[in-house]
Amino acid sequence: GAGVSQSPRYKVAKRGQDVALRCDPISGHVSLFWYQQALGQGPEFLTYFQNEAQLDKSGLPSDRFFAERPEGSVSTLKIQRTQQEDSAVYLCASSLRSGRGYEQYFGPGTRLTVT
Amino acid sequence: SQQGEEDPQALSIQEGENATMNCSYKTSINNLQWYRQNSGRGLVHLILIRSNEREKHSGRLRVTLDTSKKSSSLLITASRAADTASYFCATDATSGTYKYIFGTGTRLKVLA
Numbered sequence: 001g002a003g004v005s006q007s008p009r010y011k012v013a014k015r016g017q018d019v020a021l022r023c024d025p026i027s028g029h030v031s032l033f034w035y036q037q038a039l040g041q042g043p044e045f046l047t048y049f050q051n052e053a054q055l056d057k058s059g060l061p062s063d064r065f066f067a068e069r070p071e072g073s074v075s076t077l078k079i080q081r082t083q084q085e086d087s088a089v090y091l092c093a094s095s096l097r098s099g100r101g102y103e104q105y106f107g108p109g110t111r112l113t114v115t
Numbered sequence: 116s117q118q119g120e121e122d123p124q125a126l127s128i129q130e131g132e133n134a135t136m137n138c139s140y141k142t143s144i145n146n147l148q149w150y151r152q153n154s155g156r157g158l159v160h161l162i163l164i165r166s167n168e169r170e171k172h173s174g175r176l177r178v179t180l181d182t183s184k185k186s187s188s189l190l191i192t193a194s195r196a197a198d199t200a201s202y203f204c205a206t207d208a209t210s211g212t213y214k215y216i217f218g219t220g221t222r223l224k225v226l227a
Contacts, residue, residue: 100207
């Protein structure tokens with residue numbers, strides 16, 4: 001079946017612009033995670049959804065970052081007034097069940113470059 | 116900040132040799148996962164080991180977990196060029212959050 005998809009795959013934004021990154025998880029997966037990965041580093045947790053409920057947003061670096069999953073499937077990560085330090089790969093992952101302790105299926109990521 | 120730390124940071128071996136990489140973490144965990152990342156396939160789950168397990172096998176992969184030392188190791192036997200990738204461990208952080216914490220990764224290069 002289809003895996004996790006993300007769009008766009010690449011995004012170039014001028015500093016100060018708003019961006020929206022989309023994640024289509026595997027159909028039926030309850031959990032959805034967003035991560036930020038800087039070059040040469042491991043992914044860093046941003047936020048977690050169980051269906052449409054955002055249960056953990058402790059990793060969002062500032063109030064410029066906002067995520068939603070209104071119908072419990074597709075999710076959007078929005079970054080307002082982008083800064084150069086926001087340049088990174090943004091990864092989305094889904095898993096079948098709620099909570100932790102289950103395999104996460106990752107999308108290919110969106111590479112964001114802020115100029 | 117990242118909890119996990121993989122060791123070594125980089126490893127280069129010949130095809131057919133075994134590769135061992137280690138992961139250390141700081142806080143108590145319920146489970147630990149290993150992932151592989153290469154440019155072709157992105158991040159792929161390899162194996163999950165729970166805190167009450169000491170060893171787990173999957174094909175050419177063997178994972179051990181020592182909760183007293185807060186460390187895990189991943190062994191890849193009979194390595195292939197296709198195993199060239201970065202390998203990350205990921206741990207569930209303290210209770211009350213849904214956060215998974217990834218290590219800094221080991222970059223493995225398998226030479227044909």
